[in-house]
Amino acid sequence: MAAYLIRRLVQSALILLGVSFITFFLLYVLPADPVRQIAGRSATAETVENIRQQLGLDRPFVVQYARYMGGLVQGDMGRSYLQKTQVAELIWSRLPATLLLMAGAIICELLLGLTMGIVAALRRGRALDQTLMIISFVTVSAPQFVVSLLLLYVFAVRLGWFPIGGYGTFAHLVLPALTLGILGSGWYSRMMRSSMIDVLRADYIRTARAKGLTRARIVLRHALPNAILPVIAMIGIDIGIFMGGIVVVESVFGWPGIGQLAWQAIQRVDIPIIMGVTLVSACAIVLGNLLADLIAPLIDPRIRLR
Amino acid sequence: MTGPGAADAAPASALARLLRRKLALAGLAIILVVVGGAVFAPWIAPFDPNDQMFDGLTLEGAPMPPGGKFLMGTDLLGRDLFSRLLFGARTSLVIGIAANGLALVIGTLVGITAGFFRGWIGGILMRFTDLMMAFPALLLAICLAAIFQPSLWIVAMVIALVNWVQTARVIFTETSSLATRDFIAAERTLGASTPRILFRHILPHLLPTIIVWGTLGISTTVLLEATLSFLGIGVRPPTPSWGNIIFENQTYFQSAPWLVFIPGTAIILLALAFNLVGDALRDVLDPTQRGRD
Numbered sequence: 001m002a003a004y005l006i007r008r009l010v011q012s013a014l015i016l017l018g019v020s021f022i023t024f025f026l027l028y029v030l031p032a033d034p035v036r037q038i039a040g041r042s043a044t045a046e047t048v049e050n051i052r053q054q055l056g057l058d059r060p061f062v063v064q065y066a067r068y069m070g071g072l073v074q075g076d077m078g079r080s081y082l083q084k085t086q087v088a089e090l091i092w093s094r095l096p097a098t099l100l101l102m103a104g105a106i107i108c109e110l111l112l113g114l115t116m117g118i119v120a121a122l123r124r125g126r127a128l129d130q131t132l133m134i135i136s137f138v139t140v141s142a143p144q145f146v147v148s149l150l151l152l153y154v155f156a157v158r159l160g161w162f163p164i165g166g167y168g169t170f171a172h173l174v175l176p177a178l179t180l181g182i183l184g185s186g187w188y189s190r191m192m193r194s195s196m197i198d199v200l201r202a203d204y205i206r207t208a209r210a211k212g213l214t215r216a217r218i219v220l221r222h223a224l225p226n227a228i229l230p231v232i233a234m235i236g237i238d239i240g241i242f243m244g245g246i247v248v249v250e251s252v253f254g255w256p257g258i259g260q261l262a263w264q265a266i267q268r269v270d271i272p273i274i275m276g277v278t279l280v281s282a283c284a285i286v287l288g289n290l291l292a293d294l295i296a297p298l299i300d301p302r303i304r305l306r
Numbered sequence: 307m308t309g310p311g312a313a314d315a316a317p318a319s320a321l322a323r324l325l326r327r328k329l330a331l332a333g334l335a336i337i338l339v340v341v342g343g344a345v346f347a348p349w350i351a352p353f354d355p356n357d358q359m360f361d362g363l364t365l366e367g368a369p370m371p372p373g374g375k376f377l378m379g380t381d382l383l384g385r386d387l388f389s390r391l392l393f394g395a396r397t398s399l400v401i402g403i404a405a406n407g408l409a410l411v412i413g414t415l416v417g418i419t420a421g422f423f424r425g426w427i428g429g430i431l432m433r434f435t436d437l438m439m440a441f442p443a444l445l446l447a448i449c450l451a452a453i454f455q456p457s458l459w460i461v462a463m464v465i466a467l468v469n470w471v472q473t474a475r476v477i478f479t480e481t482s483s484l485a486t487r488d489f490i491a492a493e494r495t496l497g498a499s500t501p502r503i504l505f506r507h508i509l510p511h512l513l514p515t516i517i518v519w520g521t522l523g524i525s526t527t528v529l530l531e532a533t534l535s536f537l538g539i540g541v542r543p544p545t546p547s548w549g550n551i552i553f554e555n556q557t558y559f560q561s562a563p564w565l566v567f568i569p570g571t572a573i574i575l576l577a578l579a580f581n582l583v584g585d586a587l588r589d590v591l592d593p594t595q596r597g598r599d
Binding site for chain 2: 011014015027031134138144157243244245251263274278
């Protein structure tokens with residue numbers, strides 16, 4: 001176990017190193033010039049050169065990357081070009097909002113997805129099952145911004161139940177969390193359904209039925225714990241999808257999380273912030289995958305970590 | 307499935323089985339309608355998609371609601387929404403097919419090479435794939451697209467660069483299990499060359515997977531293009547795309563919701579159609595799934 005954990009952690013660190021290198025390289029070679037953004041349109045060539053030197057952007061790529069990584073291992077993610085604030089501070093102050101949104105979204109998608117999946121599996125082949133499966137197909141085929149705008153229009157503009165955007169109260173959280181939750185629920189319901197159908201076919205379920213157990217007890221106590229396993233594994237993987245999705249959802253709803261921070265930074269070519277958010281997201285994805293793998297054997301002892 | 311005969315007989319029966327599924331048929335119908343609309347756009351469209359018409363706005367200068375002369379209403383600039391949707395379908399399909407085709411080629415090449423050659427080449431390729439998996443895909447695409455000031459083809463490339471990873475992983479898993487099967491060992495013993503084994507024996511077995519992922523991938527691609535265009539960093543106006551129609555009109559969506567929801571529905575339907583067909587194809591082409599729902 002310890003050896004496995006150490007190996008996985010080393011692998012994760014290497015992956016993150018790779019992500020940092022590729023992102024830094026892409027931002028270095030891409031045509032957008034951050035110095036122009038900082039200096040403004042009317043700046044003279046001299047001012048531009050000065051800023052470039054101050055930021056160390058005139059150095060060769062390897063030097064720049066080494067300097068960035070040197071800072072990073074000491075917890076220094078650099079300063080934002082335009083806001084003059086420490087990137088770590090900016091991300092730190094935005095992170096709670098994003099984590100809150102993610103928690104809300106995960107609760108929504110599990111509630112919706114698992115319920116739909118279980119009900120569909122129990123009503124397999126009937127009209128209800130087919131309707132639920134069509135619904136889950138629609139949810140995985142919908143782009144975040146359309147669902148955001150639809151919920152906004154119906155529940156905020158028309159019905160006035162929730163605020164149009166912003167942050168602060170529980171009411172602000174509902175629509176953005178629901179958007180992400182609805183979009184994620186389709187995968188969960190399909191996974192849950194097929195996994196539940198497999199389990200319900202197993203011999204031990206037939207035994208349970210033969211023992212005369214109630215249907216509710218069979219489903220909840222005997223089938224569900226096994227059927228839920230592959231679904232649990234998805235939560236970790238889901239984090240990756242969230243990390244992209246929050247950029248759109250946070251900017252539509254004006255949610256002050258790291259997605260919005262990233263989007264603003266991208267528009268202004270504020271490279272340190274883009275680097276920072278990408279690395280934090282990649283960290284979350286890598287940890288999510290690791291967590292999913294670590295949880296699996298706890299639920300199903302047949303799974304051995306290799 | 308191991309003999310050459312099975313591969314010849316498969317397509318016809320697979321198609322027949324596909325056509326027996328209602329959902330797949332519905333998906334195919336939607337795709338046909340969209341493709342038809344895109345191809346014949348110049349003839350079907352009642353107006354020029356970029357014509358800012360005089361009578362396309364109300365007296366107060368607001369867009370016209372659906373109905374009457376303009377089937378789906380007009381946008382903020384007085385252009386006919388239906389005509390823009392038809393021409394926008396071209397953008398969605400071209401990007402969907404081009405970007406996804408490219409992603410499929412990259413993914414398949416990486417997957418086959420890594421799965422068949424194992425060793426250090428395979429190791430490096432798969433570590434790189436793992437690395438790409440750790441990238442927040444949409445964030446990366448947004449970043450690339452924003453910085454490139456994209457055209458249609460750059461958007462397609464950005465999407466392809468982000469989307470090949472899943473295909474590579476699936477193909478890798480399948481290839482590496484195929485490579486250890488007896489019939490491949492038998493081929494080797496018979497003296498078959500590596501290219502022959504790869505193209506005559508491995509690739510045909512991967513074809514169902516490639517078809518399935520190719521179809522499902524178009525749906526992802528269509529969504530990604532729409533999202534990028536919605537953020538204003540995808541296809542540039544005035545070229546219509548379903549995403550940038552919403553981008554251009556979203557400030558007005560409280561009073562003119564059709565400008566957001568008609569293109570939004572179009573995006574969902576097209577993505578849904580490819581998902582339905584892809585899913586049905588997976589069931590039809592995968593023999594282990596036969597007899598299940």
